[in-house]
Every structure is written in structure tokens, then in C-alpha cells.
Amino acid sequence: MALTDILFALINGAATGSAVFLVAAGLTLIFGILKILNFAHGAFFMIGAYVAYTIIGSNPGSLHVFIAAAFAAAAAVAALGFVADRLVLRRLRHVDEAYMLIATFAVLLVCTGVVKLIWGVNYASINPPPLLDGAVTAGSLFVPSYSLFVIAAGLFVFLGLELVIHRTWIGKLLQAVASDSWMSGVLGINVPAALTITVIASFALAGLAGGLLLANQTLSPILGESYLLLAFMAVIIGGLGNVRGAFIASLLLGTIESGSSLVIPNMPGMATYVFVILFLLAKPQGLIGGRHI
């Protein structure tokens, strides 16, 4: 195992981790504030990818178009999030969390059905835009530029969320609602509006992730599942509903995933699950415990 192999695995891990974080970001946001483990998140991620694919096709013309399509997908999924909030989530604010899981799972089923009806079950694959199609080489190290783009996107979303949550009034307001929604209501904060904003932001992040991670993916109705489980693990390991924890956990899981493919290449995913089980046994409250978003 040469040094370049390890370096390559690390960069690959960072890329996988950033991709997982892009999906986990919305998941952890909605968990931190609404205490919902949203099964439908993967489906909305998938819808985001399909929407972006419909806009740009298999060969996106340029990087600008690619990113613009991702933002359009974010807007479209945000609109769907508003609808889902009105129709489902808002009515279930006070029921047992198990029923909430089942309800979001039902939404996942509906979304999968709709995707199959609209886009069919055929696979489609999308090339990265021309600027990201190549690779960066440094000595014997060879990194696809799309991986670098995904790492940058993950960092961008993380820093954006950090800034919004910890440095703006709306972030403070959401933190207040998350820690004690009843008291926030008494103090005059419009709690239902804050919750709706959270849901919309979370879904927008899912759509954005779908658009940004579109290239080098096989687009099919099971796309939602592929990242969902990893994102769940990241959210749980990060300490439920903690954005910073989710970011670190995503990178950790990504590194384990790519590192294990170097050491035990014939069992993909295995090391990740084993790590999750052992980690939670040792530290059930997660990397950063408590419920600080």
C-alpha cells in the first residue's frame, strides 16, 4: 500500500463524506428542530436529482448550467416540502414518533411511485459538466475534479448552515424553538412559522443535494435509498440534530467507507455498519451529545 493509495483513499473518503453530508444536512436540520427522523428525505433527494436531470439532460452544457439546475431542483423540492408540511407533517406534530416514522415512510413510498410513473424505471446516467469531467494530477496522485467539486459543495453548505444557525437572528430563533418550543411561543415567536421554515429549508437542501450529486450517478427509482442509510448513520453518530456533528460524522463515515474498500475490497459497506454499531454502543449520545442544532 503506497502513500498515494492512502492519500487517494482519503480524498475519496472526503468526497464520499461530503456527498453524505449534503444529504444529511437537511435530515439533521429537520431532526434538530422538529424531532422527526424523516424517511422521505431520500425520496426528495431523488426527486431533486430527477428534476435537475429533466432540466439539463445527460450532458450538461457548462458548470453554470449544472449549478443553476441544482438550485432549480432545490426550489422545486422546497415547494414540495411546503406541500408535505401542510398535508402531513403539520398534522402529526403531536403523535408518537413511531407513527411519524411510518408517515414519512409512506411519503417515501408515494414519492417513489410518482417518480416511477413520471420518469419510468429506466436507468439514466449523467456526465459531469465539461469543466468537471477531467482529473487533477499531482505526481502519481490522480483526483477526479468532480470529487473536488463535491468536497467544495459539502464545505460550502456546511459553512452556510453554520453561519445561518449561529450568526443570524433566524438561526437564533430556530435554536430557541428547538430547545423549548412552548416557551418560545410564550415569548411571542411564531413557532408554526419557524417549523414550516425549517421543513422548507430541509427539503431545499435535499433537492440541492440531488442536483449537485447528479453527475456520476445512475439515476433510477432506488437512488433515494443509496444515500439515505449513510445519511441516517451520519445524523445519529453526529449526535441527533447537530449540524457540526453530522458534518464530522459524514467525513468519518466517508473515510471509513473508502478506507475499507482499500483494505477489504470485497465487502463494501461492511466496515461502516460495524463502526456505527460499535460507536453507538460506546457513545449512544453521539459525537456531540445533546440537541444543539
Next chain:
Amino acid sequence: MALRLGGILFGAALFLALPTVTDQGIVFLAGLVVIEAIFALSWNLLFGFTGLASFGHAAFFAIGAYLTGYGLKAGLGVPFLGLIAASGLLGALVAALTGLVLLRRTTGIHLAIFTLALAEVLRIVIGYSTLLGREDGLASIPKPTLELGFATIPLTSGTAYYYFMCVAGLVIGAVLWVVCHGPYGRLLVSIRQDPQRVAFLGVNVGRKRLQAFILSGAVAAVAGALYAPWAQIVTPESAHWIHSTQPMLASLLGGAHSFWGPVVGTVLFSIINYLTRNLVGLSELVIGATLLIIVLAAPSGVIGLVRTAQQRWSRRRKRGAGPDGDEGGSLRS
């Protein structure tokens, strides 16, 4: 009560009569319903009664399916009932080992993620073990012969095996019914409702939860054991988390807080699946929408809906008979 007993007898008679009135395809689906109903009953013992949500229950199903499938295929000479018992024991053993570690640590969402991760590990291990056929699974598993000591019954025909499954389903259902409706079942329900208070009453809540987990794992493994010769193929998909969601959806659709809810849910699910089989995507859409409506409008499931309607109806009838009719009956649910 009479109505419910009638419903159960009618359902049983319908299932027993199926091979004489319909074709092989429907009988095959009915057999799957029997298996999945047992599976769903085992899951609901945990969720509906004890209040523990396992998201990796398919792991136990796969354990039973692979053990029995491998035993039959390799021709180990172990009698079929022995294989089923071994499946149940292995399921119980695995449940005991995981439960000992997990239940001490956690319940709720953490337990869900733990069990999900464990089931995925099992699926990956199965998918990469050559002995168990890797991703292709174990194919062409023969249907067994039942040896009872005093008699030998060949189950090699589809109909014979179907009847065997119906009997097995009735036996397992009856055993679980007795367990759930005795003092033990009451205890489990009170643990679901308020574990802290039950603990104050001097009950070892952790041990009761572990027992329920073991029993549930054993029954799920037996369901898997029945499945292997019926489908004649077992693949790693049987441990996939999508399969783990089947008993959950069936239980909630039928009614998780009633004993027969999971069975009703399983039947409804396969009917929906059968009716929507031709248009891709429609079955997910219909099942998802049905579930959503159930969770939003009637969280107690189809059985809960029927029960409410029944109570309303009988109350109205009593009111018609006389003004001082006994309204206390509605307290019994």
C-alpha cells in the same frame, strides 16, 4: 367477540378452501400472506405490545430462511420439523445476544438504527459467503417430507405444503394469542404505556423486554423457515431493510394495538399489490397513500376503525332499546 371469532373462522375457511377454487398463482400469494402474517405478528409483539420498534427484523426472517433452505438443499438428513425448531432456536439465540447488548443501551430511534445496521451487516455477510450462494442466494430448495414418527406426510406438492403452512400459521397464531392475552401480555402492554411506573411496581422491565425480543426473533425466524421451501429460493434480499418495513406497514395498516391487526394489514397489502401489479409505480403510490390516510385519520388502523364503528352502532342500538342502556361497554376496547 362473536363477530371477531366469526371473522377469524371465516378467514381460516377461506384460506383452506383456496387451492380448490383458484389457480396456482393465487395460492402461492396466499402462502406468502400466511408467512408474512406470522412475520408481522412477531414484529407487532415487539412494537404493539412491548413498545420496541425494531427496524431490522428481516434479519431474523433471513436467519430462519437460510438455515432451513440450506438444510433442505444440502440434504443433511435433519427432519423438517427439526429444521424449523432449529431456525426458531437460532433466531432466539441471535435475538438474545443482540438484545442483551442493545436493550440495555437504548430504545426508540437508537434501537431502530441499531437493528437496521445489524440487519444490513447480516445481509452483506450473506451476500459474500459462497456457502450461502452469495448475491444469487440458494435456489431450487426442495419441498420437504414431514416425519411425525407415526406417519410420514410428503409435502412435495404445492397444495400439501400450503395446507401445512396454514396449520403452522394457525398454531403459531394461537400460541401468540395466548401469550399476548394472558397476564404476560398485559404486562408487556403496561411496559409500552409506562415503563417507569411498571419498574416501580417491581417488574424487571429490561428482562421482560429481552424476553419479548427473544420470542419475537424466534417467531420471525420460524416464518423464514416456512418461507424457504415455499418460494424455493432464498436471496439476501430477505434481510434487506425494505423487507423489515413490511411487517411495520402491515401492522400499522391493520392496527398495531390489536392482536389481529398485522394479519388484516398483511392481507390488505397483498390485495393492493395484486390489484396494482400491472402498472409500474402505482402499487407504491396506492400503498403509500393508504398508509398516509390511515396514519392521519385513523392511527389505530383498520381494526380500530371497525371497532369504533361497531361501538357506535351498538350504542345507537341500545339507545333505541331504552334510555338507560349500558354505555359502559365502550370503555372495553
